[in-house]
Amino acid sequence: MANKLPKTVEEQINLLLERGMLFKNIDNAPHFLKNISYYRLKGYWWEMQSDKVNHKFKEDSFFEDVLDLYNFDRHLRLLMFDAIERIEVALRTKLIYHLSLSNGSLFYLNYDIFTNKFKQQATIEHLSIEIERSKEQFIVEHRLHHKGEPFESWKALEVTSLGTLSKLYKNLNHQLPEKSKIALEFGFNSHKDFSSFLEAITVIRNVIAHHSRLWNNNITTKYLWPKNLKNQPITYVPNENQRAKLFPLLSLTLYTIDFVSPGNAIKEKFFSLINEYPIVSVHKMGFPANWKTQPIWIKE
Numbered sequence: 001m002a003n004k005l006p007k008t009v010e011e012q013i014n015l016l017l018e019r020g021m022l023f024k025n026i027d028n029a030p031h032f033l034k035n036i037s038y039y040r041l042k043g044y045w046w047e048m049q050s051d052k053v054n055h056k057f058k059e060d061s062f063f064e065d066v067l068d069l070y071n072f073d074r075h076l077r078l079l080m081f082d083a084i085e086r087i088e089v090a091l092r093t094k095l096i097y098h099l100s101l102s103n104g105s106l107f108y109l110n111y112d113i114f115t116n117k118f119k120q121q122a123t124i125e126h127l128s129i130e131i132e133r134s135k136e137q138f139i140v141e142h143r144l145h146h147k148g149e150p151f152e153s154w155k156a157l158e159v160t161s162l163g164t165l166s167k168l169y170k171n172l173n174h175q176l177p178e179k180s181k182i183a184l185e186f187g188f189n190s191h192k193d194f195s196s197f198l199e200a201i202t203v204i205r206n207v208i209a210h211h212s213r214l215w216n217n218n219i220t221t222k223y224l225w226p227k228n229l230k231n232q233p234i235t236y237v238p239n240e241n242q243r244a245k246l247f248p249l250l251s252l253t254l255y256t257i258d259f260v261s262p263g264n265a266i267k268e269k270f271f272s273l274i275n276e277y278p279i280v281s282v283h284k285m286g287f288p289a290n291w292k293t294q295p296i297w298i299k300e
Contacts, residue, residue, distance in 0.1 A: 009033045020057035021045070024064045032067060043213045044069040047284065065279050072277040073215040077208045079273065083253050083266050084205050087186070088162045090260035091198070094185060095169060096154045098178040105152040114171045123167050127156055134159040162205050166198040187259040193226035197256070200249055216284040218244045231255065233296035245286020251296045267297070 007015065009030050013023075023029055033041075046052070048061040099107040107113060108127070114120040131139060131151060138155055150156075157165065169191075172179045179191045188194035200223035207214060225237050225248070233255040238248040250270075257264055274280060282291070291297055 007038075012038045016057075016063065019055050020059075020061060022060065022062045024062055026063075029063055032063075036070065041066055041070060044073070044215075047216065068277050068279050069215060072273065072280045073213055075273050076214050076270075077211070079266060079269055080204060080214065080250070080253070081208045083257050083264075084162070084201050084208075086257050086261045086264065087201065087253070088165065088205075090186070091162075091165050091169070091182075092157055092160075094182045095165065096157055098181060099172075100153050102178055105154070106150055108153055108156060108168065109150060113173055113176060115173055116171055119167070119171050123164060123171065126164055127160055130160050130164070131156060162198075163202045166195070166202050169198060170195040185259065186256050187230055188226055188256075189228045189230075190226060193224050196224040197226065197252060199223060201253060204249065214246060214285075215280070217246070219246070219249060223249070226252070229255065231295065234294040242286055247282075247286035247288070247291065250285075251294065254296050271299070 012033055013026065013029050017023075045057070045061070045066045048057050048066070050056055050058045099113075103110055103113055108120075109124065111117045111120055136159055139151070139159060142149075142151055142155060157168075169179070169182070174191065183189070183191040183194035186194055188197070200219065200221055203219060203221045204214070207217070222240065223243065225243065233251040234248065242248060254267055257266060274282060283289075288294075292299075
């Protein structure tokens with residue numbers, strides 16, 4: 001029923017009790033519900049329900065286990081953000097370096113090196129908005145000393161988002177050697193596969209930015225599974241249903257950051273995270289039973 005009446009924290013707790021939720025220490029529950037909304041936590045107790053229509057909980061469903069799932073997911077988002085940030089910074093650096101050397105410092109304004117001029121115009125307009133919003137000192141200095149002059153790529157692209165960088169890369173002419181060179185430096189033999197990967201991690205990046213759930217969530221964009229990688233991260237090609245879960249994309253992310261950030265500890269931190277929260281079912285994130293024997297996940 002729409003337009004339900006709001007409930008106090010005490011009423012929320014009573015509702016959970018009526019539906020079969022257990023509490024190890026019910027006195028602590030108000031604190032958490034005053035700082036993490038009932039509806040946000042609902043995504044973590046959804047799988048605990050035996051009756052999802054009447055919202056009845058299975059036996060031994062504890063509120064504290066919901067909090068553990070929530071905290072696991074919060075740390076997972078931070079870990080995934082760390083990995084994606086490394087890829088984003090490397091992508092920005094490589095785009096600026098390779099394309100400015102071959103096509104000048106204002107290459108992003110050169111429509112001739114892009115496949116779709118209308119899409120690039122939209123990208124430029126979005127870049128202009130991001131530059132206008134920026135308070136970075138080098139942007140302020142440029143406005144002061146080079147009023148009316150366009151921003152060099154190393155200034156303009158430094159303040160833009162992963163989504164914009166991804167669109168700019170995808171729209172580069174396929175014949176440009178720099179496009180393939182950048183993909184290769186991330187471990188991809190195909191710029192098409194690399195572009196698809198960038199679009200997928202942009203979706204994950206946006207999920208993280210909005211503090212949404214990664215655990216037991218679906219990836220809302222379809223992406224290509226790359227062929228002929230230097231070292232396949234997993235031994236099978238995941239189907240569309242498998243790709244809707246986090247495991248394949250997380251594995252591919254680990255593969256990618258090894259090229260731009262060798263010696264990183266992302267994988268080790270993930271192992272520590274699942275050890276800290278044994279209640280978490282990695283199966284819900286698409287992890288297969290033999291996931292620890294997959295190439296990218298084998299401990300060295």
